[in-house]
Amino acid sequence: MAKSSEKWIWLPDWASDLSLWQDDLTEVESSADHTFVPYETMADNLEDPYKIPGLSKADVVVGSGMGAFLLLMHHKKKPSAQRWILLSPYADFCDEDSDWTETNLHFMARQMQTTTEPGLNSFAEQFEDEFGEWQDDWMDCAKKMNAEKLAKGITYLASNKISKPLEDCSGIEVVYGRMDRAVPPAQTLKLKDLMPGATFKERPKAGHWPPQLLL
DSSP states (O other): OOOOOOEEEEEOOTTOOGGGGHHHHGGGGTTSEEEEOOHHHHHTTTTOGGGSTTGGGOSEEEEETHHHHHHHHTGGGOOTTOEEEEESOOSOTTSTTSSOOHHHHHHHHHHHTTOSHHHHHHHHHHTHHHHTHHHHHHHHHHTTSOHHHHHHHHHHHHHOOOOSOOSOOTTEEEEEETTOSSSOHHHHHGGGGTOTTOEEEEETTOOSOHHHHHO
16 A cells, blocks of 8 residues: 655745745645645634644644744644644744834834735845845735734734743754844744754855755
8 A cells, every 4th residue: 555645734924825836835845745734724723723724633733923923822733743843933032132022012013004015015025135035925925915904913923932842852953044034043942942952054045045055
């Protein structure tokens, strides 16, 4: 009997749709069955991401940015055999190495209720030098997203952080880019003291964008 394919599920960053780059991303494990979770679905399940269909049965979960942070916030629900690949994660989105504070994120969340473009532009400015044409793809997609769910995600980032060491993190790989401007390496590396057993891998020529980190 042929061995069944691994099941991979991808959780996106804030206001992102990883399926835009699925042709590139699926090359990481071309034989696997890949599912890309829409941002709005993730935003509907911030209190329990394992309610997302298929997540609990996935062999591998890849979380990017906010998606990685959300997994860490719910690390106790991780099935023991499940592997995680976390791209540019952080313990606190608003720490001293970040360009963001709780105050300006909450302001941006309120602003999102009436107009999304200024907030999206503020995030885009962080990575305009590293994304090239990918930035336009991201922006075009983000503009179409539900404003309330964009605001909900920003509020979540402003209101939550990881301050205590997690339980055994074996089976978790953290990947970050040396050139990342959206989540500086120093911000990700603070997780080393909070994630016993996890492996950390730096990509020297990569920034924040998932295809750069994985390929």
